Amino acid sequence: EAGVVQSPRYKIIEKKQPVAFWCNPISGHNTLYWYLQNLGQGPELLIRYENEEAVDDSQLPKDRFSAERLKGVDSTLKIQPAELGDSAVYLCASSSPGGGNTGELFFGEGSRLTVL
């Protein structure tokens, strides 16, 4: 079974440029998460989707960050414009129905963003 796939793995951009990250969850997983991991910190939830609905986006900085999950499968996280402080690893995870409630998340390898 294929795991959670993220791309790109690495991205270097200059500040004020836009950037987008893509995530393909495990087949059948209706819940999708985007987490932010700063250097030396644990992951922090940005947004959670149930199918195509964003049910928790309280931690998403909506002035520059946006996300979508069309058709309830793949998801894209966008930053526009990027700032130096956005340099971090962006993690995507998914869980099966009921799996998220018991902490069984499956993570991708992450997309490491460097903003110069």
Added chain:
Amino acid sequence: AQSVTQLDSQVPVFEEAPVELRCNYSSSVSVYLFWYVQYPNQGLQLLLKYLSGSTLVESINGFEAEFNKSQTSFHLRKPSVHISDTAEYFCAVSVAGGSNYKLTFGKGTLLTVNP
């Protein structure tokens, strides 16, 4: 709100030595507790979890953790580590029986096993 404190950012040990990675949590409600592991260049993987029942939980690769409610701790232990256990370990907490699916992670402990 819940919080997690991992007391050691780095733990170096020699192969076949025992190890304990410490985790304390804070919550005003009942919680579920988890340990996730991140091997080099891989995504986080669930190592073990405590939901209810026996306070001692085990993983398939020899790790165990004990939920101690009075100490608000969930320390991870292994009696004899291997080189392949080198990884970053994250303790996490969520509200028991909640529907928000939100995991709160600690900052992680980097376990380095040396030959």
